Amino acid sequence: MSNFWRIVNRVLYESDILLIVLDARLIDETRNVELEQKISKLKKKQLLVINKSDLVSIHYLRGVKRSNFELSNSVFLSCRKHMGTAILREKIFEIAKDLPTALVKIGVLGYPNTGKSSVINAMCGRKAASVSPESGHTRSLKLIKMTSHIYFFDTPGVIPFLEKDEVKHALIASKNPAELKNPLMVVDELFRLAEVYIEKFYKIKFDKKDDVEAKLTKLAVKFGKLKKGGIPDIETMSLIVIRDWQTGKISLI
Numbered sequence: 265m266s267n268f269w270r271i272v273n274r275v276l277y278e279s280d281i282l283l284i285v286l287d288a289r290l291i292d293e294t295r296n297v298e299l300e301q302k303i304s305k306l307k308k309k310q311l312l313v314i315n316k317s318d319l320v321s322i323h324y325l326r327g328v329k330r331s332n333f334e335l336s337n338s339v340f341l342s343c344r345k346h347m348g349t350a351i352l353r354e355k356i357f358e359i360a361k362d363l364p365t366a367l368v369k370i371g372v373l374g375y376p377n378t379g380k381s382s383v384i385n386a387m388c389g390r391k392a393a394s395v396s397p398e399s400g401h402t403r404s405l406k407l408i409k410m411t412s413h414i415y416f417f418d419t420p421g422v423i424p425f426l427e428k429d430e431v432k433h434a435l436i437a438s439k440n441p442a443e444l445k446n447p448l449m450v451v452d453e454l455f456r457l458a459e460v461y462i463e464k465f466y467k468i469k470f471d472k473k474d475d476v477e478a479k480l481t482k483l484a485v486k487f488g489k490l491k492k493g494g495i496p497d498i499e500t501m502s503l504i505v506i507r508d509w510q511t512g513k514i515s516l517i
C-alpha cells in the first residue's frame with residue numbers, strides 16, 4: 265500500500281471528523297475526490313475548508329458557492345487574516361456535540377502546504393502546530409489539544425500516490441521550486457492562470473505575442489537577474505515567480 269493511503273487510513277480510522285483543507289486559488293485542483301468518497305463510505309463527518317481565502321476576491325468566493333453545490337457547506341477561511349475562524353469553530357462544535365463519543369478527534373487532511381497546521385493553530389488559538397512556507401513541513405502525525413474533549417490530528421500533506429503532475433503540484437505549492445525539473449512549464453501555466461495578476465504584482469506589461477521566455481526575460485531585466493555577460497537569467501527568474509505565487513505574494517485580487 266502506498267504511503268499516502270497508510271497515513272490517510274490511520275487518520276480516517278481514528279478520527280470522528282475529517283477536515284479537508286483546500287487552497288482558495290485552486291479549489292478543484294486541491295480536492296481529492298477519492299478521499300472524499302472514502303470518508304463518505306465510512307460514514308464519517310467531513311468538512312471542506314477553503315483556506316487562503318485572503319488570496320482571492322469576495323466576488324470569486326461568492327461565485328464558487330453559487331456554482332458548485334458540493335461546496336455549499338464548505339467554510340471559507342483565512343488563517344493569515346483571521347477570517348472565518350469563528351464560523352469554522354462553531355461548525356466543529358456543532359458536529360462534535362452530536363457525536364456519541366466524549367472525546368472527539370478531528371483529522372486534518374489535504375495536499376502539502378494548503379495550511380493544515382495553520383488551520384489547527386487558528387482553531388486552538390495558539391501556535392500548537394509547526395508551520396512553514398516549505399512544502400512537506402509536517403512529517404508525522406501529531407495529536408494536538410483544542411479543548412478538554414476535542415483533539416486534532418496534524419498530518420503530513422498527502423499527494424495521491426499515482427499523481428505525478430509536477431506543474432499542478434508546483435501551482436498548489438505542494439512542490440518546492442528547487443525540486444522542479446521544468447520550472448518554465450510551471451511558469452507558462454501560471455501565466456495562463458494569472459497573467460494580469462502577475463503583471464500587477466511586478467508592475468510590468470507583457471506583449472500579447474510574448475511567450476514564456478520573453479516574459480521571463482523582461483522580468484529578469486527589470487529585476488536585474490542577469491548571468492555573466494548581462495544575459496537575462498530566466499531560470500532564476502522563473503523560480504522567483506513560482507516562489508512569489510506559492511507564498512501568496514501574487515494573489516488573485
Ligand SMILES: Nc1nc2c(ncn2[C@@H]2O[C@H](COP(=O)(O)OP(=O)(O)OP(=O)(O)O)[C@@H](O)[C@H]2O)c(=O)[nH]1
Binds near residue numbers: 317421
Ligand atoms: N496567504 C495565506 N497563507 C497561508 C494561510 N494559511 C497558511 N498559509 C501559509 O501557507 C504556508 C503553509 O502553511 P502550513 O500550515 O505549514 O501548511 P501545511 O498544510 O501544514 O503544510 P505541510 O505540513 O507542509 O503539508 C505557510 O507559509 C503559511 O503561512 C492563509 O490563510 N493565507
Ligand SMILES: [Mg+2]
Binds near residue numbers: 381382395401418
Ligand atoms: Mg503542516
